[in-house]
Amino acid sequence: MTTKGMHPMRLLIMGPQGVGKGTQAALLSRHFGIPAISTGDIFRFNLKNHTPLGVQAQGYIDRGELVPDDLTNSIVKDRIGQDDAAQGWILDGYPRNASQVDALDAMLKDLGTPLDAVVALQADRDVLLHRISRRAQEEGRSDDTPEAIFRRLETYERETAPLLAVYSKRGQLLSVDGTGDVDAISQRIVEGLAH
Ligand SMILES: Nc1ncnc2c1ncn2[C@@H]1O[C@H](COP(=O)(O)OP(=O)(O)OP(=O)(O)O)[C@@H](O)[C@H]1O
Numbered sequence: 001m002t003t004k005g006m007h008p009m010r011l012l013i014m015g016p017q018g019v020g021k022g023t024q025a026a027l028l029s030r031h032f033g034i035p036a037i038s039t040g041d042i043f044r045f046n047l048k049n050h051t052p053l054g055v056q057a058q059g060y061i062d063r064g065e066l067v068p069d070d071l072t073n074s075i076v077k078d079r080i081g082q083d084d085a086a087q088g089w090i091l092d093g094y095p096r097n098a099s100q101v102d103a104l105d106a107m108l109k110d111l112g113t114p115l116d117a118v119v120a121l122q123a124d125r126d127v128l129l130h131r132i133s134r135r136a137q138e139e140g141r142s143d144d145t146p147e148a149i150f151r152r153l154e155t156y157e158r159e160t161a162p163l164l165a166v167y168s169k170r171g172q173l174l175s176v177d178g179t180g181d182v183d184a185i186s187q188r189i190v191e192g193l194a195h
């Protein structure tokens, strides 16, 4: 089934490092025919190409810290304003703190486009650590060192996890079990969104 071209769909996908946001964002992108926008991927592209943005962001990323909000907010504002995002998008890795929530609220208000839902993927810490260490071996991301991983998880717990309550209060949160088969997880999300 594809719902491409039906109604616009604007989603956030949230959850801790290694929970499978990128994987599920790609499947949802295909399912709904909308772009998946990952701030982490945008930063990594800029690092690889040594752009001014990449140079500015490198130190933060390698240490496992958040890139400053003004930089991050402006790349998101730019990206969701592009033509291919007019019919919707899935944001992976943003917002990650309260001030980014405010910034996103302002962008959506400007664009006149409401958010449809926030998908929160969940998995236990041992599952996350196992997946991250496997990915570190396969992909060799510069920030998949033990210190940076620890700091990212810590930052997630402190700054990002509390945002789930914000979206829950707005009635927009869909919590989904992020363990098991990739397609089964995707199916859970799509079914949850239909309700
Ligand atoms: N919204 C954001 N605000 C600030 N920095 C960000 C943001 N998104 C990405 N970054 C930077 O890019 C790095 C990589 O982000 P990315 O989301 O790819 O990895 P992650 O946090 O390990 O999650 P995942 O395991 O799901 O890929 C972050 O550690 C951070 O430095």
Ligand SMILES: [Mg+2]
Pocket (backbone or CB within 6 Å): 021, 022, 038, 040
């Ligand atoms: Mg990711």
